[in-house]
Amino acid sequence: xxxxxxxxxxxFRDEVRSFLETSYPDHLRSRASRDEVTKxxxxxxxxxxxxxxxxxxxxxKEYGGTGWSxxxxxxxxxxCARAETLGIPxxxxxxxxxxxxxxxxxxxxxxxxxxxxxxxxxxxxxxSEPGAGSDLASLKTxxxxxxxxxxxxxxxxWTTLAHFADWIFVLCRTDPTARKPQEGISFxxxxxxxxxxxxxxxxxxxxxxxxxxxxxxxVRVPLENIVGEENQGWTYAKYLLVHERSGIAGVARSKxxxxxxxxxxxxxxxRGEPIIRNPEFARKVAxxxxxLTALEFTELRTLAREAQGKGAGPESSVLKIKxxxxxxRLTELTLEAVGVxxxxxxxxxxxxxxxxxxxxxxxxHHSAPAYANMRKTSIYGGSNEIQRNIIAKMVLGL
Amino acid sequence: MDFNFTPEQDxxxxxxxxxxRDQNDFDTRRKVSRSEPGWRPALWSQFAELGLLGAPFSEExxxxxxxxxxxMIVMEEFxxxxxxxxYLQTVVIAGGFLRHxxxxxxxxxxxxxxxxxxRVFAFAYSEPKSRFDLNDVSxxxxxxxxxxxxxxxxxxxxxxxxxxxxxxTARTSGAQRDKGGVSVFIVPKAAKGVSTRDYPTVDGLxxxxxxxxxxxxxxxxxxxxxxxxxPLVEAxxxxxxxxxxxxxxxxxxxxxxxxxxxxxxxxxxxxxxxxFQVLQHRMADMFMAYEQSVSMTYxxxxxxxxxxxxxxxxxxxxxxxxGKAGRLVSQExxxxxxxxxxTDELNVGHYFKRITMIESQFGNTDWxxxxxxxxxxx
Numbered sequence: 103x104x105x106x107x108x109x110x111x112x113x114f115r116d117e118v119r120s121f122l123e124t125s126y127p128d129h130l131r132s133r134a135s136r137d138e139v140t141k142x143x144x145x146x147x148x149x150x151x152x153x154x155x156x157x158x159x160x161x162x163k164e165y166g167g168t169g170w171s172x173x174x175x176x177x178x179x180x181x182c183a184r185a186e187t188l189g190i191p192x193x194x195x196x197x198x199x200x201x202x203x204x205x206x207x208x209x210x211x212x213x214x215x216x217x218x219x220x221x222x223x224x225x226x227x228x229x230s231e232p233g234a235g236s237d238l239a240s241l242k243t244x245x246x247x248x249x250x251x252x253x254x255x256x257x258x259x260w261t262t263l264a265h266f267a268d269w270i271f272v273l274c275r276t277d278p279t280a281r282k283p284q285e286g287i288s289f290x291x292x293x294x295x296x297x298x299x300x301x302x303x304x305x306x307x308x309x310x311x312x313x314x315x316x317x318x319x320x321v322r323v324p325l326e327n328i329v330g331e332e333n334q335g336w337t338y339a340k341y342l343l344v345h346e347r348s349g350i351a352g353v354a355r356s357k358x359x360x361x362x363x364x365x366x367x368x369x370x371x372x373r374g375e376p377i378i379r380n381p382e383f384a385r386k387v388a389x390x391x392x393x394l395t396a397l398e399f400t401e402l403r404t405l406a407r408e409a410q411g412k413g414a415g416p417e418s419s420v421l422k423i424k425x426x427x428x429x430x431r432l433t434e435l436t437l438e439a440v441g442v443x444x445x446x447x448x449x450x451x452x453x454x455x456x457x458x459x460x461x462x463x464x465x466x467h468h469s470a471p472a473y474a475n476m477r478k479t480s481i482y483g484g485s486n487e488i489q490r491n492i493i494a495k496m497v498l499g500l
Numbered sequence: 501m502d503f504n505f506t507p508e509q510d511x512x513x514x515x516x517x518x519x520x521r522d523q524n525d526f527d528t529r530r531k532v533s534r535s536e537p538g539w540r541p542a543l544w545s546q547f548a549e550l551g552l553l554g555a556p557f558s559e560e561x562x563x564x565x566x567x568x569x570x571x572m573i574v575m576e577e578f579x580x581x582x583x584x585x586x587y588l589q590t591v592v593i594a595g596g597f598l599r600h601x602x603x604x605x606x607x608x609x610x611x612x613x614x615x616x617x618x619r620v621f622a623f624a625y626s627e628p629k630s631r632f633d634l635n636d637v638s639x640x641x642x643x644x645x646x647x648x649x650x651x652x653x654x655x656x657x658x659x660x661x662x663x664x665x666x667x668x669t670a671r672t673s674g675a676q677r678d679k680g681g682v683s684v685f686i687v688p689k690a691a692k693g694v695s696t697r698d699y700p701t702v703d704g705l706x707x708x709x710x711x712x713x714x715x716x717x718x719x720x721x722x723x724x725x726x727x728x729x730x731p732l733v734e735a736x737x738x739x740x741x742x743x744x745x746x747x748x749x750x751x752x753x754x755x756x757x758x759x760x761x762x763x764x765x766x767x768x769x770x771x772x773x774x775x776f777q778v779l780q781h782r783m784a785d786m787f788m789a790y791e792q793s794v795s796m797t798y799x800x801x802x803x804x805x806x807x808x809x810x811x812x813x814x815x816x817x818x819x820x821x822x823g824k825a826g827r828l829v830s831q832e833x834x835x836x837x838x839x840x841x842x843t844d845e846l847n848v849g850h851y852f853k854r855i856t857m858i859e860s861q862f863g864n865t866d867w868x869x870x871x872x873x874x875x876x877x878x
Contacts, residue, residue, distance in 0.1 A: 103569050104502045105802040111501070173501045364877075378877050388873040392817040399795035406503035420788050493787055494780035498760055 107173070115177045122185040125150055130188055138310065139188060141224060141266035147188050148221030157219040160196060165203060165211070166219045172405040176354075183354035191263060194218040194225035198271050201289070201338050205330035214269075214291070228258040228272035228292070228316060229339070236488050238273075239283040239336060243318060245274035245290055247325065252290055254298075254321040260482070264301045264314040267294050272318075277333050289335035291327045298322070306478070308471035309447070343484055344418060350483075351425035353398045359432045360391055366439045366465050377439055390431050397424045416496035419489040426479035426486065433473040440466035447471070503798065505573075509566075513573045515550055520581035526847045529582055533704035539584050539662050548617025553591055561599065562612050568739060572746040572801045579750025582847075582854055584705055586622065586659035590614055592743045594621035594667050596736040597684060601724035606686065610665070622663035622689075623740075624654035624710050625733065632863040634669070634733050635679045639712060641670035647719050648672070648685065650693075650712040660708035661698040663689055668712070669733060672726050684729040686721045687712075703854040731808070738815035741862050742800040745822045748858045749793040752826060755833040755851045756786050762837055779836060786832050789825035796821045813875050816868035823865030826855040 107115065127150070130143055151157050159175050161167025170178065182189075190196075199218055202211055217223040234241040243256025254274055264270065270292050277286030292299065298321035304313045330338055364387065367378035377383050401421055437444045443462030447470070461467075480486040494500040505513070523543055532540055547553050555570035557563020564570075571592050578587060595614055598607055613619040630636035639652025650670050660666065666687045674681030687694065693715035696708040724732045760783060763774030773779055800818035803811060830852040834841035841848045859865060 103505065103798065103802060107501060176501075381873075384873045384877060385869060388869055388876055389820070391876060392820050392869075392872065393792075395799060395817050396792040396796050396821050399799045400791055402501070403503055403795055403798070410504070417791070420791055423788065424792070487781070490781040490784040491777070493784040494777075497787060498780070498783055500760075500763070500774045500780050500783070 107177075111173055111177060114174055115181065118178055118181040119184075121154060121156075122181055122187060125154065126185060126187055131186075141263075143188060144191055144266070145221045145224065148190065148219075151190075152220045157221070158195060158199070161199060161215075161219070162203070165199075165215050172409040176402070176405060179354040180357075183358045186358065189355075191224070193227050193262070193267075193271075194223060194269075197227060197342050198225055201271075201329060201342050204341060205289075205338050209326075210291075210329065223268045224263070224266050226261050226264045226267035226270045226294075226316075228261060228270045230260045231257060232259050236485055238339070239287070241273055241275060241287065243272065243274050244278070245272075245276050245288060248322070250325055251322040252325060252327065254290070254292065254318040254323065256318050258316040258318075259313075260304070261301070261314045261316040262312055262482075264294070264316045265303065265311070269293055270299075270316065271329070273335055273339055276335075280333065284336040286333055287335040287339070288332050289329040289338045290323065291329065292318075292321060292323050296321050296323060306475065308475040310471065310475060312475075344416060350418060351397055351401045351421040352429055353394065353401055353425070356394055356425070356428050356432060357398075359429075359436075360387075360394060362465070363387065363432060363436050363439060366436060369463070370439050370441060383435075383438070386435055390428065390435065393424065393431075394428055397421070397428060400424070416492050419484075419492045419497075422483060423480075423486045423489050429479050430476045433469070433476045436465075437469045437473040440469050443467075444470045444473075505569075509569065509573055512552075512555060512566075512570060513577060516552065516574055516577040517580075519546065519550065520577055520583060524581045524583055526582075526850070529584065529704070530850070533584055533700070537662070538700065538706040539586070544585050544620070545617050547585065547587070548615065552587070553617055554615035556591065557595060557599065557611065557615065561607060562615055568742060568801045568804050571739075571743050572797060575743040575746035576750035576797075579747035579752075579854075580754050582704065582751065582850060586620055586662055588740060588743055588747070589623050589659040589663070590619070590621045593623045593736055593740050594665070594686075596739050597667055597686075597723050597732065600735060601684075601732050603720075603723075605720065606723065610686070619664045620659065620662050621665050621667060622657050622660040622708075624657045624660065624666045624668045624687075625737075626655050626657075628653060628655045630655075632860075632867045633677065634737060635682060635730055636677050637669050637671045637682050638676045639668070639670045641672050641683055641685065641717070643672070644716075648683075648717045648722070650685065650687070650715040650717055652712050654710040654712075656701075656707045657696075657710050658701070658705055658707045660689070660696055660710055661706040665689060666694070666710065667723070669729065670712075674727075679730050681727050682729045682733065683726045684723045684732060685717050686723060687715060687717055691715050691717070701857065703857040704850065705857075734808075734812070737862050738800075738811055739804055741815045741819050742797065742804055744858055744861055745793070745797040745800060745818050748822045748826050748855060749790060749797050751851050751855050751858075752786075752790045752793060752829045755829050755848065755855075756783070756790050758848060758851075759783065759786065759833045759836050762840075766838075773836070782832050782836065786829050789828045793822050793825045809875055813872055816863075816872040816875070819863060819868040820865050820872060823859045823868070826859055830855040 130147060156168055158167045159170055159178050163169035195218060199215060202214055229238060231241050231243060245252045245254045272290050272292050274288050274290050275286050276288040280286030298319040300317040302315040303311050304315060305311055368376045370377045372380045404417060443466035446461045448467050551564055552574055554563040555566045555574060559565045574587060598610055627638060641648040641650050666689055668685045668687050669682055670685060671681050672683040693713045695711045698706060698708045701707050763779060764772050766773050796818040800814045803814035833848050834852055837848050840846055
């Protein structure tokens with residue numbers, strides 16, 4: 103056991119750091135703090151990473167991944183967080199891709215995977231429905247065979263960034279007569295330009311547009327767009343949910359956010375002193391830092407197990423629960439720290455090219471919407487209650 | 501970065517686990533704890549024969565070339581078995597003082613007999629009014645001739661009834677709470693003027709009130725530098741905290757498993773109580789608390805060699821996390837066991853009491869949260 107980075111790891115860290123300093127585009131630096139990021143921003147950054155050969159840090163080499171060790175992946179995440187780069191949307195890169203690698207045919211793999219890694223296709227996830235949230239297997243979106251096509255009818259919801267997406271992977275019911283709801287589901291890939299696909303925005307309480315309703319009305323896609331076997335989609339869906347764990351804890355970004363919180367708390371005054379000198383506030387920050395350290399080492403242990411081929415398995419639920427609790431608490435404490443300047447609201451206000459906001463300190467302007475927005479984290483990706491069910495069933499055998 | 505154990509470390513763990521299972525089952529432990537002398541010198545000799553008592557010492561010190569990781573492994577397994585014998589006080593703490601600051605003569609005098617199991621140590625640092633502050637020392641060591649004369653009262657000195665020697669903090673200068681002026685001595689318990697009042701503790705261990713009345717100690721029994729002992733004490737106590745964290749997560753592991761097993765067999769309303777989601781989620785929380793505790797134990801163990809501030813923050817962070825996790829796990833274990841959890845007959849209450857006492861050993865959660873906060877904010 104040893105915490106130190108090897109000389110090679112340190113050299114790698116320097117390489118990543120200098121790459122981010124020289125190659126991360128300035129126009130994304132200023133946009134990263136803006137209210138909304140565009141599709142082009144995501145694709146631009148992906149293309150830059152691809153050109154460097156770092157398009158898919160977590161993929162195996164045979165699919166164009168980096169072949170990095172888990173330590174190198176960890177360093178890469180840390181450095182990206184440090185440089186406050188845009189995140190890579192997970193839908194294609196870390197949700198769909200592992201499913202394709204495990205279950206798709208060669209033709210599908212060779213078509214879709216390169217287009218994810220080089221920033222051609224933007225994917226979204228068609229899982230939740232109005233009547234199928236935590237009880238995902240009760241989904242009703244129907245896919246029926248008609249000649250050489252699937253014909254899809256139904257409605258998905260909470261489709262994150264569907265308004266950017268070129269493709270969607272959709273869980274559809276293909277056998278409504280199956281004995282159990284889990285048994286009649288298939289995993290189908292749909293081009294968002296197909297006639298009958300309609301995206302309607304959902305505005306969340308922070309005022310932002312991230313999620314959508316996605317409607318399917320007689321949407322015809324080729325039969326070959328199914329992944330794996332018919333009616334086996336639930337297996338793939340679950341594989342996706344437990345497999346998507348690299349970075350699920352968000353440790354590196356949260357560490358950066360703690361730094362930011364402590365910076366704000368060293369400026370904001372309370373009884374004439376920085377609020378970090380207020381023992382009640384300081385205590386909350388310290389508890390958060392300690393929880394984050396525990397999460398960080400839990401993630402490192404998970405990565406070490408994975409590197410040994412032991413697989414993290416359902417323990418990744420711990421990372422999800424603790425990671426999202428910490429992300430939420432960070433925005434909560436940041437909002438507390440800024441005091442009254444949490445109130446002014448500037449979404450959509452034109453402020454190209456600078457950090458000068460009209461009212462209050464710049465770090466305050468997004469704190470309340472960010473707090474509101476982060477409530478989503480304990481709901482999405484299998485709510486934290488569902489994660490506890492998973493631990494109880496898969497780890498504790500209850 | 502590496503989170504794997506070496507094959508030798510795996511072997512060490514297996515050996516201890518077997519020994520604890522065979523020699524320290526729950527009934528035996530309870531019987532030993534409740535009869536005289538309150539521990540088993542014969543078991544201690546077996547530890548020595550197996551090499552446990554030399555595991556964390558370097559080869560040049562006569563040990564087996566291990567590190568704090570070896571002590572972590574020992575303490576985790578001891579935590580699982582609620583082992584009474586004073587590995588923490590003798591190997592981790594006294595051994596730590598000797599490793600960090602022992603003179604060649606002191607090492608020669610003591611290390612071989614620690615590793616061989618002949619000498620047992622206790623750490624006499626806390627006082628009736630010092631609470632958790634290591635600098636709060638009113639026991640005095642007055643310079644006289646070629647030595648010192650100790651006077652004072654040390655409180656709740658764990659393992660002192662078993663000990664042949666004491667590590668004692670005493671003030672050689674300054675006021676009661678000054679950071680300077682603290683010195684560390686090795687004192688044979690049989691020295692003239694040392695008296696003890698021995699008693700059992702709630703968690704099945706033994707401790708003493710230790711009184712020093714004009715105890716003459718030669719200069720050769722001063723460890724480290726006179727007046728500048730505090731940083732040494734803090735370093736050793738942080739190592740003790742790492743070991744305690746390992747003991748605590750070992751104990752939590754057993755409580756979690758016992759609780760889980762019970763929930764699968766205990767039936768109410770016609771079904772195992774483990775079927776109820778309200779209990780499932782609480783056991784999931786217990787599992788998470790345990791996992792985070794393991795993580796924090798690794799973290800602090802691997803950071804003991806960091807510079808002082810980083811090391812202290814690591815130790816405090818771990819102690820806070822383990823303090824909270826221990827409360828959660830031990831309270832929920834009793835609750836989910838229902839009335840049976842309240843009994844002396846089941847092991848649950850015994851683990852509950854040990855975990856509760858660990859929370860206040862070497863600074864409780866509040867104390868460490870305050871230290872962490874102060875260090876974190878400069």
